[in-house]
Amino acid sequence: MDQILQQMPIVLKALNVGFLQTLNLFFVTGLGAIPLGLVIAFGSMSRFKPLSILTRLVVWVVRGTPLMIQLLIIFYFPGMVLGSNIWGKGEAGRFLASAIAFIFNYACYFSEIYRGGIQSVPRGQQEAGLVLGMTKSQIFFKVTLLQVIKRIVPPMSNEVITLVKDTALARIIALQEIIWAGQSFLKGSHGIAGAIWPLFFTAVYYLIFNGIVTVLLGKLEKRLDYFR
Amino acid sequence: MPILEVKDIRKSFGSTEVLKGISFSLEKGQVVSVIGSSGSGKTTLLRCLNFLETPDGGSIAVNGETIFDAADPAARREADIRRNRLHFGLVFQSFNLFPQYTALENVTLARKMLAKEEADYRDRKKELFAAIEDDARRLLARMGLADRMDNYPHQLSGGQQQRVAIARALALRPDILCFDEPTSALDPELTQEVLRVIRQLADDETTMVIVTHEMAFARDVSSRVIFMDGGVVVEEGDPHQVIDAPTQERTRRFLEGYSGKY
Ligand SMILES: Nc1ncnc2c1ncn2[C@@H]1O[C@H](COP(=O)(O)OP(=O)(O)OP(=O)(O)O)[C@@H](O)[C@H]1O
Ligand SMILES: [Mg+2]
Secondary structure (H helix, E strand, O other): OHHHHHHHHHHHHHHHHHHHHHHHHHHHHHHHHHHHHHHHHHHHOOOOHHHHHHHHHHHHHHHHOOHHHHHHHHHHHHHHHHOOOOOOOHHHHHHHHHHHHHHHHHHHHHHHHHHHHHHHOOHHHHHHHHHOOOOHHHHHHHHHHHHHHHHHHHHHHHHHHHHHHHHHHHHHHOOOOHHHHHHHHHHOEOOEOOOOHHHHHHHHHHHHHHHHHHHHHHHHHHHHHHOO | OOOEEEEEEEEEEOOEEEEEEEEEEEOOOOEEEEEEOOOOOHHHHHHHHOOOOOOOEEEEEEOOEEEEEOOOHHHHOHHHHHHHHOOEEEEOOOOOOOOOOOHHHHHHHHHHHHHOOOOOHHHHHHHHHHHHHHHHHHHHHHOOOOOOOOOOHHHOOHHHHHHHHHHHHHOOOOOEEEEEOOOOOOOHHHHHHHHHHHHHHHHOOOOEEEEOOOHHHHHHHOOEEEEEEOOEEEEEEOHHHHHHOOOOHHHHHHHHOOOOOO
16 A cells, blocks of 8 residues: 555656546547538438449448547558558557547547438428528528537437546557557556556546536537527 | 520439429519429429529529520529529428527528628628618517527427517528428428418418419419429319319329328
């Protein structure tokens, strides 16, 4: 016990650094995947058949295979084919590869949620706007969008909470996120070896962060409660 | 000169021809009711007038100006269609109010969007918006909704929602206001409050095309009645003549289904 207390500041410091990288990946994925998902959604709903079929095929493959495989392929494959690591050296390179894999994977999941949300807005809404002389883009931004947001907030919340935990997958290409940091004390780091408790501790970080995310998204859902 | 002149409108969906050449005209301030059995093409006709469907054939003229001619491909340019739509208003069977906006905002939204296209929008924004809101308040009051302006659609009854939808359509001052079975989604009591409002519009000489199954209402309020069947106009004329003493066998058979109900 005494020993744990002694080691605590060192461990927390390392976990904080790891968690910062977890947060980086989380926010970069969110910022990239939320808009990219919309682009993919429009692609999959395109009236130009080849585009919609191709888009849906890609989405199906990405959603049908583990993110971990996608991470490994994106990180190692270019190097094997081109003979050089296109991602750049060290942690920055691993982060770039992780971010791209995560953004693309999550954009595909988001696109399906968006598509469902857009298609669930009754056609009459668009028609009412058209008859009132509004342009298609005015209708999208002033009429449809908020109704879509209201409908997608609950399923998006689930995805976002999954994303918080999925960031741990980047450990597979040795991104130095919080699991990597916790695990390092098993093998020996900062003069501490064979300690399992830091790994348990990482769970607390996830729980607290997910708690905050859940409360914030719940608030957003409430704010959209004023209409039906 | 008629305010609206519809000539030989045709429309097919795939291989089924739904409108087989519809022609009629309408004078300013007149009300024409369109009756007919389910599937006869009434909704499709109104959707063609409002450019929600593009007719395959025929032409539409408003105030003597041809705004659509199927033979002229230039008539299909999106920007022109949007401008031409403003000659018409459409009230839907299912109201189609925007749920995230209050009654007042539903009425002002499109006008405010259009105001942005005015040359002096930047300098006069406040003034323009104030005028639009005043106008909307007046319209809603006329619909008997003075105390409901700040309610959201889900807080209103069906009859109130439909009256907001009528105000929303009127806000753009269309030359011709179209109704597609405006009371079909309402129970009898709410039907009456909506019909009362439409009757008042007729008294104020609003030019209207009304698709309805309310025969007594059509007879009282219309200048003319059109009976459609199978995509053609079967009978057209004075409301009392068409509804009480139809000359065509098909009209008679259709109206038998309503006998005693009006
Ligand atoms: N978008 C469409 N695609 C294919 N067929 C359609 C479409 N819209 C309408 N139709 C068909 O056209 C015919 C006429 O439909 P329309 O809605 O105009 O009839 P209506 O007179 O309004 O009938 P109701 O009294 O039931 O409203 C129907 O047979 C309908 O199935
Ligand atoms: Mg209809």
